Amino acid sequence: MDNNQLGIQAMKQGELEQAARHFTEAIEEDPANPVFYVNFGNLLASVSEFEKAESFFNKAIELDPKSGTALYGKGNVYYEKEEYEKAAKAFTSAITEGVEEADAYFMTGMSLVQLNKERLGLPYFMRAVELNGQDADARFQYGLCLASQGELSQAANEFKTATELDPNHADAYYNLGVAFSFEEKAQQAYEMFAKAVRIQPDHVLALNGKKLMEEALK
Known part of the structure; x- marks a missing residue:
């Protein structure tokens, strides 16, 4: 395995210092590869080093402006920093660049809810549920958005499904x-x-x- 793969493996095993060493070596070996900066950014974000993580995501985006994973990582950083407007923008950009995953839609919805824009969040939770119907929290948040728009019967169905899942x-x-x-x-x-x-x-x-x-x- 190369240093990037070793870093990912170490990160999964909770060996964060070892993961950092591997990612650093991967970047030194190929400083033009945006994926390595994304992985290091994810590692830093996992230990709440959000400012440092953001700089690594920015470097990845500088190298590849269409890096959906870097944009998604930035969205998570902004969300943790409670900069929800920036988070929503980063998540939607990630989706535009091909991050077609339930979590991207869920986090976009959550960012909009934090901005009291439940109506705008509704289609994102709907898509998150379509992509992963087994996520109890996505069902729950979708239900809350439906209820906020007066769709109580549909909301009740989502709450019921959430209780069945969890x-x-x-x-x-x-x-x-x-x-x-x-x-x-x-x-x-x-x-x-x-x-x-x-x-x-x-x-x-x-x-x-x-x-x-x-x-x-x-």
Whole structure:
């Protein structure tokens, strides 16, 4: 294996210093290869060295302006730094350059949600779910976006699917309870709030919802 492959292997095994050495040697051997800078950037981002990571992603983009993986890496850095406008732009650029993966769409949606642009985030979560229907968090976030646009029935379906994929997803049960309460299905709402509380006893919103439904069912 070459130094880049050895670096990736070491990174997967949690041997980060060794990975850094291999990536450094790979760059020294071929300083014009953008992939090596992307991999080093990902390594730095994994240990929260975001400023350094960004500089490596920038170098990769300088060498290859169409490097989708570098743009995606920059998006993650911006998201961690809470620069959500820049994150959304970087993620969408990565998608444009061929990063057709569920995570890219999911993170674009998350960036837009952080900017209170749920309507714009909706199609990105929809695509994330299309690409990976087994991701409970993608289903959950898609449901939240649907609910924010008044699509409660569709939202409930996504929350239900999220609970099936992750039976310990307290927030999905809570939001499913909210959807049932809006449909005036008090018993079903109560059961969902109760499940959320069993999973997370300090879930204040679920506790309040459960209490309200108890009153409604008297």
